[in-house]
Amino acid sequence: GENVEQHPSTLSVQEGDSAVIKCTYSDSASNYFPWYKQELGKRPQLIIDIRSNVGEKKDQRIAVTLNKTAKHFSLHITETQPEDSAVYFCAAHTGRRALTFGSGTRLQVQP
Amino acid sequence: DAGITQSPRYKITETGRQVTLMCHQTWSHSYMFWYRQDLGHGLRLIYYSAAADITDKGEVPDGYVVSRSKTENFPLTLESATRSQTSVYFCASSEQRVSNQPQHFGDGTRLSIL
Numbered sequence A: 001g002e003n004v005e006q007h008p009s010t011l012s013v014q015e016g017d018s019a020v021i022k023c024t025y026s027d028s029a030s031n032y033f034p035w036y037k038q039e040l041g042k043r044p045q046l047i048i049d050i051r052s053n054v055g056e057k058k059d060q061r062i063a064v065t066l067n068k069t070a071k072h073f074s075l076h077i078t079e080t081q082p083e084d085s086a087v088y089f090c091a092a093h094t095g096r097r098a099l100t101f102g103s104g105t106r107l108q109v110q111p
Numbered sequence B: 001d002a003g004i005t006q007s008p009r010y011k012i013t014e015t016g017r018q019v020t021l022m023c024h025q026t027w028s029h030s031y032m033f034w035y036r037q038d039l040g041h042g043l044r045l046i047y048y049s050a051a052a053d054i055t056d057k058g059e060v061p062d063g064y065v066v067s068r069s070k071t072e073n074f075p076l077t078l079e080s081a082t083r084s085q086t087s088v089y090f091c092a093s094s095e096q097r098v099s100n101q102p103q104h105f106g107d108g109t110r111l112s113i114l
Helices: none
Strands: A004-007 A010-014 A019-025 A032-038 A045-051 A056-059 A062-067 A072-077 A086-092 A105-110 B004-007 B010-013 B019-025 B031-038 B042-051 B054-057 B064-066 B076-078 B087-094 B109-113
Touching: A004 A086, A010 A019, A019 A086, A019 A105, A032 A062, A045 A056, A045 A062, A072 A086, B004 B087, B010 B019, B019 B031, B019 B087, B019 B109, B042 B064
Parallel strands: A010 A105, B010 B109
Antiparallel strands: A004 A019, A019 A072, A032 A045, A032 A086, A056 A062, A062 A072, A086 A105, B004 B019, B019 B076, B031 B042, B031 B087, B042 B054, B064 B076, B087 B109
């Protein structure tokens, strides 16, 4: 089955800096890659997603890049703000089953 | 996203008891999922359902039972609860008939088994 690895497990940045979270996946058939943000005690919420026919997607301060050859994808957050502090999860979907999630990255933005 | 609701939000029970977690969605999504979330493991899939009366095992199905008699409901039952099933449980749904679509999560049920 699919295996998704996510790094780093924790990330601390200064407000205004950029943050990058990286994920690798094992199943070359995976074709959908969402990113979720989870604040403490809350539900995971979709923040951005990308499909395998696209190499990059942006939404304001958030962007995701996908390298199908290397089987990795990354989340980029620019101009970080304290409210970006949360746990971020990447996931991969092959179309046959549900999502396989990475283990999460705890992002802390220092004011 | 009030479209998917879970109940109860919190539950404390004892080992050996049966407990059922409820999940209800109002979007008429065909797919529904149950995940458990534990520190260090992220979200792990327990069971999922592609439509009413169609269910399939996920990564960690042992000790759990699901049913889906109606499209909008997907209850998860722990037939004989164990301490290792203490966790936060999330239900999710998505519409995947056309192509891969996002999953939307409920608020979760925090389950403690003593």
